Each structure stands twice: as structure tokens, then as C-alpha cells.
Amino acid sequence: MELLKVNKIKSKVSGNVDITGSKSETNRLLILQQLYPNLQIENVSNSDDSVLMKKALTSTSSEINIGHAGTAMRFLTSYFAVKENSEIVLTGSHRMKNRPIKILVDALISLGADIQYLEKEGFPPLKITGKKLTKDFVEIDGNVSSQYISSLLLMAPTLQNGLQLKFKGEITSVPYIKMTLSLLASLGIELSWDDDSISIKPKPIIEHKKVVVESDWSSASYYYSLVALSPNSEVKISSYKQNSLQGDSVLATIYENLGVETTFNEHTVTLKNTGNLNPSKLIDLNLIGAPDIAQTIVVTCFGLGISCFLTGLHTLKIKETDRLVALKNEIEKLGGEVEITNETLALKPSTQINENVSIATYDDHRMAMAFAPLATKVSIVIEEPNVVSKSYPTFWEDFHKVTL
Known part of the structure; x- marks a missing residue:
């Protein structure tokens, strides 16, 4: 030791x-950069989590191990679920395999995603077969980790019909949800948050944009x-x-x-x-x-x-x-x-x-x-x-x- x-x-x-740079902002922007290649990011975080996220997003391997990086696990689950014609195993450390992800996986499956558990039900590792998702409504508990919610919101504008996300119960970690929405809005994506519902309009491409973290x-x-x-x-x-x-x-x-x-x-x-x-x-x-x-x-x-x-x-x-x-x-x-x-x-x-x-x-x-x-x-x-x-x-x- x-x-x-x-x-x-x-x-x-x-x-x-x-x-x-902020790990939270960087990891959101790295996902958005893959979805919108016209996005340029400066002052990127040098944290392990962000390095792992960047590596995972550019990997050509069929299995991606993100170690202890919880943000990467949650954000990448949604990203790979909508990446058409891809098949990936997403895994992590022993601790990661004991961190729940069922709420996010259930939400994605309700939208039509193809995700399977490879070991323990409700936990990583996951086998994710990317496909086009056409459903545009999902309901999720408001008191879950904001990373589940942000994960869904980040991929929402690339869906054919956008997304309406409805909350059940009290919403927690509001600042992190607001961060995600602010970054989406900065890219010109139309959205609204009314009481217990967030609506994201589809936007397949964006103009060139530079964001400083x-x-x-x-x-x-x-x-x-x-x-x-x-x-x-x-x-x-x-x-x-x-x-x-x-x-x-x-x-x-x-x-x-x-x-x-x-x-x-x-x-x-x-x-x-x-x-x-x-x-x-x-x-x-x-x-x-x-x-x-x-x-x-x-x-x-x-x-x-x-x-x-x-x-x-x-x-x-x-x-x-x-x-x-x-x-x-x-x-x-x-x-x-x-x-x-x-x-x-x-x-x-x-x-x-x-x-x-x-x-x-x-x-x-x-x-x-x-x-x-x-x-x-x-x-x-x-x-x-x-x-x-x-x-x-x-x-x-x-x-x-x-x-x-």
C-alpha cells in the first residue's frame, strides 16, 4: 500500500x-462532440474519468472497460444505445459492477433500446446493440442520480422525434440537470422544462461551435x-x-x-x-x-x-x-x-x-x-x-x- x-x-x-476544466462539463461535452462533430471544446478536464470517456468514445474495441468512472458508465450506456449498427460490451471495475444502473437501462429499453445484462440483473457489465430509437416518451423517478437523467437528455436531440422526459416524484440534483440543459441550449437545441416534464426537440446537426469548459x-x-x-x-x-x-x-x-x-x-x-x-x-x-x-x-x-x-x-x-x-x-x-x-x-x-x-x-x-x-x-x-x-x-x- x-x-x-x-x-x-x-x-x-x-x-x-x-x-x-470541470469533469462534469467535460464529460457531457465529449458525448455531445461525438453526436455533433462541429463542436470544439477547450480547457478539457485532465481527470482520469474524462481521459477514460474520451478513450471509450474513440475505441474500436468490442469491449470497453471504464474502471471506476461512474459518469462514463451512465453517459456511454445511452450513447451506445443510439449508435446504430454497433455492438459493445460496457464493463468496469469490481465496484462498478456493484453500482446499480437498472433505472437507466429500463428507461432506455422503454424507448426501444437493445440492452442485456451479462452478469447480475440491474448491474454492469452490459451488452448494448445500438439502433435507431423512434419512441419519444419516457418516465423516470425524479429522485434518482442526475446522471441517469442527463444521460437520457444528452442523446435526446439526436432521436428522430426528440424526447419528452416525465418525472415521477420530487426531482433531486437539479443543478446537474440544469447544467446539461444549458449545454444543450448553447448548441441551439430547442428545449423546455415545465414542472415535471422536460421536452427536447430533435436537431440532427449543429453549426460550428466552440465551448470553453x-x-x-x-x-x-x-x-x-x-x-x-x-x-x-x-x-x-x-x-x-x-x-x-x-x-x-x-x-x-x-x-x-x-x-x-x-x-x-x-x-x-x-x-x-x-x-x-x-x-x-x-x-x-x-x-x-x-x-x-x-x-x-x-x-x-x-x-x-x-x-x-x-x-x-x-x-x-x-x-x-x-x-x-x-x-x-x-x-x-x-x-x-x-x-x-x-x-x-x-x-x-x-x-x-x-x-x-x-x-x-x-x-x-x-x-x-x-x-x-x-x-x-x-x-x-x-x-x-x-x-x-x-x-x-x-x-x-x-x-x-x-x-x-
């Missing part, structure tokens, strides 16, 4: 970091945490937009309550520790629209010695690992106290943090990066540190740039 000792940071946290807000969260945990700190990150498509941009508002001021200057964002933290204030958040920043927020609150209560976390159980269980395990090794349910996490305030604890990362990039900022308080050890390459390959290099 590879271990990385992160010694307690004794210097002031400061510096500039250029963060790669905004940097990844999930990756920015670790610098918010660093600044919150380090008095008098200031870090500049780029390139970001104040009116972002990414749901995780809510970080700017959330971290105001954790003592971090956000200032937008053209494409650069300055994060500054203001010291304005009320230790008695409970951080009570519904992260249904931004679940990927839950780990960062929990670790920040633990480092600050304050409590937090997070809801809307039901999708965390089917990520790279069960992130709720993983958070509870590692925070408690550090001396904290955490209570979880299937969709909530409650952290109790702590007065001390155990030193030199070895943090298990569970093949989950966000576990490694979320716990790294605790080095502002104590020395820690990160197990399998290179797992960060899934979304942010240069994380440790950039982390040391602002902490040395």
Missing part, C-alpha cells in the same frame, strides 16, 4: 492555483477547506465564472459561514480567511444539489471543532464507495463523532484531533482530497494518495504549492 505523510502545515497558506468547482472545494482551516490565509484559483453552471459553485455561499470570503475578478477567484466564524452556529445544509462537496464540508467542520448536519445525501451510498460510512469511519479514527442514516450525516463538535492517523481512501478520490486540509491542524497519513487522479491528477502538486 502506498502512503503519503502530510506533515502539519506551519506556514501561511497562500498562492495561486490553475485548476483543470469552466474549471471544476468540486476541485475548488479543497482550497475553500484549506483557507477555512488556516488563519490569515489567501488563495487565488482559476478559471471560474460567477454565474456558473456547476451546482458545486454554492461553495462560495456555504463557506461564508465558515469564515471564507470569495471575490470574483474576471476568471480568478480569491479565497480569504476572514476569521468571521461563529462556533455556536450549527451548519445545517441540504446538499441534494451538490452532494460531491459533502466530504469537504464535514472535514472542514471537524477541523474547526464545530457541528454540522447535512441532508440530501442519499446518492453518496452508490458513489466510488459508500461515502457516508467512509466519512464516519475516518472521522471517528481522528477522534470525532458522527451519526449517519441513508441520507443524512450529523457531526458533533470536537475539541481535539488525533495526530498521525492513517486515512483510508476506499478507491475514492474525494476521500483523499477532502482530508488533506486537516494537515493545517495535525500531521496525517493518506493511503493510496494517487487515487486523486480520477478527478484532479495534479492535486498534490497544487496542494503543496500553497502550503509550503
Whole structure:
């Protein structure tokens, strides 16, 4: 097992970091680029997930293994379902073979897709025979992973009759659905979202279009945490937009309550520790629209010695690992106290943090990066540190740039 000792940071946290393009935007645009070759993309994410997505889309093999890349699995399922005259086996890691995909497959089959399970019912690997889909109506639960919904929306404009997608029940992860719709609209695709229904008009071709991917807000969260945990700190990150498509941009508002001021200057964002933290204030958040920043927020609150209560976390159980269980395990090794349910996490305030604890990362990039900022308080050890390459390959290099 590879271990990385992160010694307690004794210097002031400061510096500039250029963060790669958003993985979420990039992976959507890579699918759209295959559907619409006139699309040009700049500032593409260098994450493992995006590299795997690009490789899968250009592969000539009859079997594609996407490892741990959940976004790729979901988006490619719909892509290959509508790619006429193709037959592909889509598989992944052991963990991927235990991540459910039945809801998406059922939706595609209802549209006429030809998809078979090769091992366990409801889970990858999948055998997908691409064909022309003429049906234009599908119904799906609103509280499922937004990636299922985005997967359907991305291929919708290439269908002969477009698509009407009707939701059953409450819709979750709305920002990610809005991101997908915004990217479609930017290509001139006609669409509408009325209450519980999204309609996408067919558009077989688009004019030449260039899209510049905004940097990844999930990756920015670790610098918010660093600044919150380090008095008098200031870090500049780029390139970001104040009116972002990414749901995780809510970080700017959330971290105001954790003592971090956000200032937008053209494409650069300055994060500054203001010291304005009320230790008695409970951080009570519904992260249904931004679940990927839950780990960062929990670790920040633990480092600050304050409590937090997070809801809307039901999708965390089917990520790279069960992130709720993983958070509870590692925070408690550090001396904290955490209570979880299937969709909530409650952290109790702590007065001390155990030193030199070895943090298990569970093949989950966000576990490694979320716990790294605790080095502002104590020395820690990160197990399998290179797992960060899934979304942010240069994380440790950039982390040391602002902490040395």
C-alpha cells in the first residue's frame, strides 16, 4: 500500500492555483462532440474519468472497460444505445459492477433500446446493440442520480422525434440537470422544462461551435477547506465564472459561514480567511444539489471543532464507495463523532484531533482530497494518495504549492 505523510502545515497558506476544466462539463461535452462533430471544446478536464470517456468514445474495441468512472458508465450506456449498427460490451471495475444502473437501462429499453445484462440483473457489465430509437416518451423517478437523467437528455436531440422526459416524484440534483440543459441550449437545441416534464426537440446537426469548459468547482472545494482551516490565509484559483453552471459553485455561499470570503475578478477567484466564524452556529445544509462537496464540508467542520448536519445525501451510498460510512469511519479514527442514516450525516463538535492517523481512501478520490486540509491542524497519513487522479491528477502538486 502506498502512503503519503502530510506533515502539519506551519506556514501561511497562500498562492495561486490553475485548476483543470470541470469533469462534469467535460464529460457531457465529449458525448455531445461525438453526436455533433462541429463542436470544439477547450480547457478539457485532465481527470482520469474524462481521459477514460474520451478513450471509450474513440475505441474500436468490442469491449470497453471504464474502471471506476461512474459518469462514463451512465453517459456511454445511452450513447451506445443510439449508435446504430454497433455492438459493445460496457464493463468496469469490481465496484462498478456493484453500482446499480437498472433505472437507466429500463428507461432506455422503454424507448426501444437493445440492452442485456451479462452478469447480475440491474448491474454492469452490459451488452448494448445500438439502433435507431423512434419512441419519444419516457418516465423516470425524479429522485434518482442526475446522471441517469442527463444521460437520457444528452442523446435526446439526436432521436428522430426528440424526447419528452416525465418525472415521477420530487426531482433531486437539479443543478446537474440544469447544467446539461444549458449545454444543450448553447448548441441551439430547442428545449423546455415545465414542472415535471422536460421536452427536447430533435436537431440532427449543429453549426460550428466552440465551448470553453469552466474549471471544476468540486476541485475548488479543497482550497475553500484549506483557507477555512488556516488563519490569515489567501488563495487565488482559476478559471471560474460567477454565474456558473456547476451546482458545486454554492461553495462560495456555504463557506461564508465558515469564515471564507470569495471575490470574483474576471476568471480568478480569491479565497480569504476572514476569521468571521461563529462556533455556536450549527451548519445545517441540504446538499441534494451538490452532494460531491459533502466530504469537504464535514472535514472542514471537524477541523474547526464545530457541528454540522447535512441532508440530501442519499446518492453518496452508490458513489466510488459508500461515502457516508467512509466519512464516519475516518472521522471517528481522528477522534470525532458522527451519526449517519441513508441520507443524512450529523457531526458533533470536537475539541481535539488525533495526530498521525492513517486515512483510508476506499478507491475514492474525494476521500483523499477532502482530508488533506486537516494537515493545517495535525500531521496525517493518506493511503493510496494517487487515487486523486480520477478527478484532479495534479492535486498534490497544487496542494503543496500553497502550503509550503
